[in-house]
Amino acid sequence: MSTLTQEHTDLFIGGAWQPSSDRALTQVICPATEEPFGAAPTGTSVDVDRAVDAARHALRTTPWADSTAEQRAQWMRALADELEARGDETARVVTNENGMPISLARVAEGKGPAATLRYYADLAEGTPTEERRSANLPGRTTVVRRDPVGVVALVVPWNFPQSLTMFKLAPALAAGCTVVIKPAPETALDAFALAAAAEACGFPPGVINVITGGRDVGAYLVAHPLVNKVAFTGSTAAGRAIGEVCGRLLRPVTLELGGKSAAIVLDDADLVETVRGLAWVSLLNNGQTCYLNSRILAPRTRYDEVVDAVADLARSFRAGDPLDPATRVGPLVTQQQRERVEGFIAAGRAEGGRIVAGGGRPKDMDRGWYIEPTVLADLLPSATPVKEEIFGPVLTVQPYDDIDHAIKLANDSEYGLGGTVWTTDVDRGLDVARRVETGSIGVNFFDLDLGAPFGGVKASGLGRELGPEGLDAYITLKSIYLRATDQGGQA
Structure with missing residues (x-):
């Protein structure tokens, strides 16, 4: 570069x-x-x-x-x-x-x-x-x-x-x-x-x-x-x-x-389309975006399937020169920011999380403040990486039992900035979106609208x-x- x-x-x-x-x-x-x-x-x-x-x-x-x-x-x-x-x-x-x-x-x-x-x-x-x-x-x-x-x-x-x-x-x-x-x-x-x-x-x-x-x-x-x-x-x-x-x-x-927004994957979601959308709403700008959906909530009946799909997504984002138009993940803004993100990954390990993708620095990058897109599974709702804003390419995946449980988990946060609901039934997704405590939320996508309030x-x-x-x-x-x-x- x-x-x-x-x-x-x-x-x-x-x-x-x-x-x-x-x-x-x-x-x-x-x-x-x-x-x-x-x-x-x-x-x-x-x-x-x-x-x-x-x-x-x-x-x-x-x-x-x-x-x-x-x-x-x-x-x-x-x-x-x-x-x-x-x-x-x-x-x-x-x-x-x-x-x-x-x-x-x-x-x-x-x-x-x-x-x-x-x-x-x-x-x-x-x-x-x-x-x-x-x-x-x-x-x-x-x-x-x-x-x-x-x-x-x-x-x-x-x-x-x-x-x-x-x-x-x-x-x-x-x-x-x-x-x-x-x-x-x-x-x-x-x-x-x-x-x-x-x-x-x-x-x-x-x-x-x-x-x-x-x-x-x-x-x-x-x-x-x-x-x-x-x-x-x-x-x-x-x-x-x-x-x-x-x-x-x-x-x-x-x-x-800040934000710690949730992506609620409903049991009828098309997982291919969901993962394609999560690429934008969960890892945008190297994970350094305030409204990103860094908490993925999956129905317990599809939990393993969602974990694998999100892990595959993270592995597909290879770090590279940010001036290369093909690069999807660049470095974090400062050395201090990278060390902070690494601290959250370490906390996830210590609190019983399972790293299913990433977890470290890219082995082929000898300079730059890069970190691999990382996915943590099996963490409790009280775990540090689940509760705190990380501001880096780190996602958590949590299981839920039913819609009420999913909404409870989504709202169990001091933050409320963004969020998404993923489903093939838009009316059902809209009903869920109405119950999430947040300033903005999308059904099957998320993108800011210049003509609508954001906060x-x-x-x-x-x-x-x-x-x-x-x-x-x-x-x-x-x-x-x-x-x-x-x-x-x-x-």
Whole structure:
């Protein structure tokens, strides 16, 4: 695998490239080569102040402050076109940053953000800024106004950095907000690609700002007194900390957090079709996807059959160079992440689990943070790999006795983000899906719908992204009461 070194010394603040107040750079390590791929500014609280000030200024001044939804939609579509034109190169950057297979990166990171922008551009144009309602008292009218919430801090993770940035950025722009984007240190470089695209298409200065840095920079941004809202995707532990800060500050927050989703295989399921679908919903992005169905629940009468089929699936995913379009499993994002996943596999062994596929590092890969897709069977519901989010290519298979037992196992989790039901009877699958405690669930497939809300329940988060509900998260509502007889009070 060859890598291109990318070094950025400046941050994107106020529509211009500005040096960080700390001239030190933080290396970005390619997980496939274990060598530096690039470097980004370390960032400081002073840089956060400058970025938030720029966003605040843009929020209150022309051309953004008095822009119409139609004007914002034009800027958003121009940004979508620019991102799409740069999509292949952005995908290569993301693959070098986090090990995402290039075939996935070209779709999710190269094309997906543009589609999200265009969806919210259309939605902005179709959503009125004001509406008049007849009040419940005679002779009164209420004007209900939708205003932007203000300056928004977007704190995004490393696993799908461009897509998950856009889940937040697109509705924020559609609403008329301004933003400060803080990417994960592991994937800082692709955020500058987004900034360059915004600059190239003539986005108003200060509307989109990009700063980089570690947890201290993120924490300072989240608590900044001039930030009006926070949108975060990441671990549940970090989400709890951010939620506590925002709760104390009475600051709106959207939290898309961890998951430990279940795939419920019903007794009538077509196993060939089920396994084909599980390849996407259980091992996507090297197992580093929040909604993945890492718990496979199988009827006890078909348990051995399902275990064998899932094991065969895992063995068919051979690790390789993530820049090779044929590769389906790349490396994990960091050495620390691989060691964490290995710890879960060791815990599974110690707690009585049977490893039926994988379980170690690929023998033919002498460098890179790779781990074999692994399947654990025969674990108790209380076992560590069953209960905790692993965020790697590790699946567990558990037996259930009947539908009620399956739903009990599916709901026996602190998380509730995704899930699937596999059956040849769609109505039966829909009945089961309704009973699972989760924010989203698919029958015989799982794929996010830009037009429908996505988010979790329980420890999987607060609020929703995507769909009209995703736009509502960046709106503040104001009611203006009028007497119909007053000047200007007529509809």
